[in-house]
Amino acid sequence: MDILDIGKMRSTVRSYSERPLEQDKLDKILEAGRWAPTAVNYQPHRILVLNSEETLMKAKEFTDFGKPLNHSTHEKELLLSGNMNGKSAYHYNASTALLVCYDEEACWKHPENGESSGIVDAAIVTTHMMVEAAAIGVGSSWISYFNMEKAKNLLGLPENFKPVVLLLLGYPAEDARPDHEFTGKRMPVEKTVFYNSFQRIGVNDEGL
Numbered sequence: 001m002d003i004l005d006i007g008k009m010r011s012t013v014r015s016y017s018e019r020p021l022e023q024d025k026l027d028k029i030l031e032a033g034r035w036a037p038t039a040v041n042y043q044p045h046r047i048l049v050l051n052s053e054e055t056l057m058k059a060k061e062f063t064d065f066g067k068p069l070n071h072s073t074h075e076k077e078l079l080l081s082g083n084m085n086g087k088s089a090y091h092y093n094a095s096t097a098l099l100v101c102y103d104e105e106a107c108w109k110h111p112e113n114g115e116s117s118g119i120v121d122a123a124i125v126t127t128h129m130m131v132e133a134a135a136i137g138v139g140s141s142w143i144s145y146f147n148m149e150k151a152k153n154l155l156g157l158p159e160n161f162k163p164v165v166l167l168l169l170g171y172p173a174e175d176a177r178p179d180h181e182f183t184g185k186r187m188p189v190e191k192t193v194f195y196n197s198f199q200r201i202g203v204n205d206e207g208l
C-alpha cells in the first residue's frame with residue numbers, strides 16, 4: 001500500500017479491545033522505528049515497551065488526569081454516557097504502550113544554538129512506528145498529554161532519558177469510533193504549503 005493510502009486510512013484509536021498485540025507485529029513496528037532517520041544517525045531514541053500488568057498500571061497512573069481531554073469529543077461522550085468502564089482517561093485500555101524517550105547525552109546538538117535534536121528524532125521514530133502499525137492492521141494513538149515527571153518516577157527512567165511520546169498500540173474495541181472532530185479532516189494544501197514566499201498568508205483563510 002502507498003504511504004499516502006495508509007495516511008488516509010489511519011485514524012487515532014481511543015478505545016482498545018482486550019486482544020493482546022502479537023509479538024511478531026510488535027517486532028515489525030519496532031523494526032520500522034529502527035529504520036527511521038535521526039540527526040547525524042545518532043539514534044538517541046530509547047523505547048520502553050509497556051506490556052506487563054504492572055507497567056500498564058503505571059501507564060494508567062501517569063495518563064490519568066481525572067478529566068476529559070479538551071479536544072476529544074469522543075471521550076467526552078464516553079464519559080458523559082458513563083461508558084468509560086474504569087478506563088483511564090488517556091490510556092484507552094491499550095494492551096501495549098511504547099514510551100518513546102531520547103537520551104539527552106546521545107543527541108545531536110545544533111552547533112550554533114545548542115538545540116537538541118532529541119524531540120524531533122523521537123517524533124520521527126514514533127511516526128514510522130505508527131505508520132507501520134496502520135499498515136499491518138494495528139491501531140494506535142499518539143499521546144503527548146501525560147505526566148512526564150510521574151512517568152519518569154514510576155518507571156525509574158535514567159535522569160538523562162526524556163520521555164516524548166506514549167504510543168498506544170492494539171486493536172480497536174467494539175465501541176471504538178473515529179473522533180469526527182478531527183479524523184478525516186485536513187486543511188486544504190493551500191493553507192499549509194507555500195511556494196517561494198509566505199506572502200499570501202491570510203488571503204484564503206477558510207480553515208478546516
Ligand SMILES: Cc1cc2nc3c(=O)[nH]c(=O)nc-3n(C[C@H](O)[C@H](O)[C@H](O)COP(=O)(O)O)c2cc1C
Nearest residue numbers: 010011012069072090142143144145146182183184
Ligand atoms: C504530537 C501529537 C500529540 C497528540 N497527543 C494526543 C493526546 O495526548 N491524546 C489524544 O487522545 N490524542 C493525541 N493525539 C492525536 C491527535 O489528536 C490526532 O492525531 C488528530 O486529532 C488527528 O486525528 P486522527 O489521528 O484520527 O487522524 C496527538 C497527536 C500528535 C501528532
